[in-house]
Amino acid sequence: DAGITQSPRHKVTETGTPVTLRCHQTENHRYMYWYRQDPGHGLRLIHYSYGVKDTDKGEVSDGYSVSRSKTEDFLLTLESATSSQTSVYFCAISPGAVNTEAFFGQGTRLTVV
Amino acid sequence: AQTVTQSQPEMSVQEAETVTLSCTYDTSESDYYLFWYKQPPSRQMILVIRQEAYKQQNATENRFSVNFQKAAKSFSLKISDSQLGDAAMYFCAYRGPGGSNYKLTFGKGTLLTVNP
Numbered sequence: 631d632a633g634i635t636q637s638p639r640h641k642v643t644e645t646g647t648p649v650t651l652r653c654h655q656t657e658n659h660r661y662m663y664w665y666r667q668d669p670g671h672g673l674r675l676i677h678y679s680y681g682v683k684d685t686d687k688g689e690v691s692d693g694y695s696v697s698r699s700k701t702e703d704f705l706l707t708l709e710s711a712t713s714s715q716t717s718v719y720f721c722a723i724s725p726g727a728v729n730t731e732a733f734f735g736q737g738t739r740l741t742v743v
Numbered sequence: 744a745q746t747v748t749q750s751q752p753e754m755s756v757q758e759a760e761t762v763t764l765s766c767t768y769d770t771s772e773s774d775y776y777l778f779w780y781k782q783p784p785s786r787q788m789i790l791v792i793r794q795e796a797y798k799q800q801n802a803t804e805n806r807f808s809v810n811f812q813k814a815a816k817s818f819s820l821k822i823s824d825s826q827l828g829d830a831a832m833y834f835c836a837y838r839g840p841g842g843s844n845y846k847l848t849f850g851k852g853t854l855l856t857v858n859p
Contacts, residue, residue, distance in 0.1 A: 661845055672749075672834060672851035680845055688846065720788070722847065724838075731778055732838075732847050734788035 633657050636721050636735035643742055649708040651738050653721030655701075661724040662704040663732065664688075664696060666717040673720065679704055680726075711742045745770045747837050749850035756825045757858050763810075764820045764853045766835030772796075777811070777818045778836040781829075782852075791833070794818065822855075830857040 633656030643649050653662060661680055665673040665688075675688030677696040685696050693715060695707045708715055718739050722732040746769045756762035768777070779791040794802045794811050801809050806826075810819045822829055835850040 663847055665849075670752075670851065673849040675846060675848060678846060686846075689848075718786070722788075724845075724847070726841065726845060731790045731793055732836075737786050 634721060634723050634733055634735045636719075636738050638738060639736065640739045641741070643711050643740070645712060645742055646710050649711050649740065649742075651706045651719055651721075651740070653704045653706070653723075653735060655704075655723045657723060657725070657733075658701055659723040659733075660701075660726040661732075662698065663722040663724075664694075664704065664706045665720045665722065666690065666715075667720060667737070668717050676706065676719075708740075711740075713742050716740060716742045745772075745837050745839065745846065745848050747835055747848050747850040749835055749853050751853045752851070753854045753856070755856040755858060756822070758825055758827060760825055761821060761823045762825055762855065764822075764833055764835075764855070766818045766820070766850055768816050768818065768835070768837045770816070770837065770839075772840055774840045776838045777809075778838070779807070779809070779818075779820045780834045780836060780849075781831045782834065783831040788834075792820065825857050827857050827859060830855055 635654045637652045663678040664676040674690045679685045679698045721735040724732040748767045775796045777794045781789045792804045806823045832852045834852045838847045
């Protein structure tokens with residue numbers, strides 16, 4: 631299994647509270663992704679990174695920010711959590727070489743009450 | 744922007760039969776990569792099969808094969824001799840050629856039920 635760890639695995643937080651999810655990898659892969667998964671929507675890309683300090687927005691980036699100050703960590707921050715951000719969040723990593731797939735973390739279930 | 748469309752929210756198949764899941768995508772790139780992922784109830788994302796756009800030959804992995812039609816931007820997954828363990832959500836995914844254009848975009852998924 632690819633060395634990718636998401637923390638926390640479960641979190642309940644209150645509306646308006648800042649929340650940070652962490653994705654940590656031990657594979658030294660270049661690319662890292664944050665997705666949210668909701669019923670009927672599949673996996674939607676929030677942000678991704680193609681190198682240290684190089685990030686770009688995905689299709690549902692509003693209300694989220696990311697940071698990648700070192701290769702192994704990719705942080706997703708909800709500045710002020712809302713109930714619409716209740717979801718399962720997945721981190722994925724990819725080496726970026728030809729014909730390589732992305733490897734996924736186990737997901738974080740976030741509930742905003 | 745790249746989009747991936749899976750037009751079948753749910754499919755069912757009898758055990759030992761064959762089923763085909765559909766996927767279409769939109770891109771202006773000539774080089775890219777396509778994937779099918781499986782997500783069982785455990786929520787783990789598992790790669791089923793991959794296809795490089797520059798390869799005309801359809802990829803095959805045991806009971807799983809694809810029908811890749813580049814001109815039509817179609818990438819369907821065929822599961823032969825379906826097994827109970829194949830029951831899962833299946834996602835089609837597109838990835839760009841590289842650099843900053845390395846977004847990995849998913850369809851909404853197809854929930855496959857396998858009936859004994």
